[in-house]
Amino acid sequence: ETGVTQSPTHLIKTRGQQVTLRCSSQSGHNTVSWYQQALGQGPQFIFQYYREEENGRGNFPPRFSGLQFPNYSSELNVNALELDDSALYLCASSSRTSDNEQFFGPGTRLTVL
């Protein structure tokens, strides 16, 4: 157990809908990164948040957005869902002083129909 929690565990949406995924970071960690993992692939970096600001973004369209709150928890929002958005969404927390060690939460499995 890493101490990183995510909700919900599973989610089913239809194309065009919007979704919000949530992540609580490990105690003492102030940085949250979000990844998308399609079946059979490695995780792909979406973006990272540090001190409530986006601190790096991967190759994802603007309909993927996020927030970080003062308690370092974070949300990932995806608008206008597409079938290809079906994946496991992972958040990873880390400490700014040891950003190399990113610890993953259990993930949210999103299915878009």
Place this chain on the structure above:
Amino acid sequence: QKEVEQNSGPLSVPEGAIASLNCTYSDRGSQSFFWYRQYSGKSPELIMFIYSNGDKEDGRFTAQLNKASQYVSLLIRDSQPSDSATYLCAVRWGNTGKLIFGQGTTLQVKP
């Protein structure tokens, strides 16, 4: 060319043998390298990371880094059936927190 490449496997080894997992990367400026283990249906779990050329040992695991050849490997000694999982290699991109992952190698340890 993919930025981080791994053989998808499966790599099959008998119990007690040494499993060798390999990874190559394209960015010569990469400084930090990571190995994660992912059981089916679960999230990735950090095994170890390495910065410097050479070997780094942690229990039954040894990470090896060769920056000149742009490859990093993970050796698992005395492999156990519980080691059966997908092993993900990741490279930190520049000075950001972005990790670039390979597609993973599936390891099967047969009793």
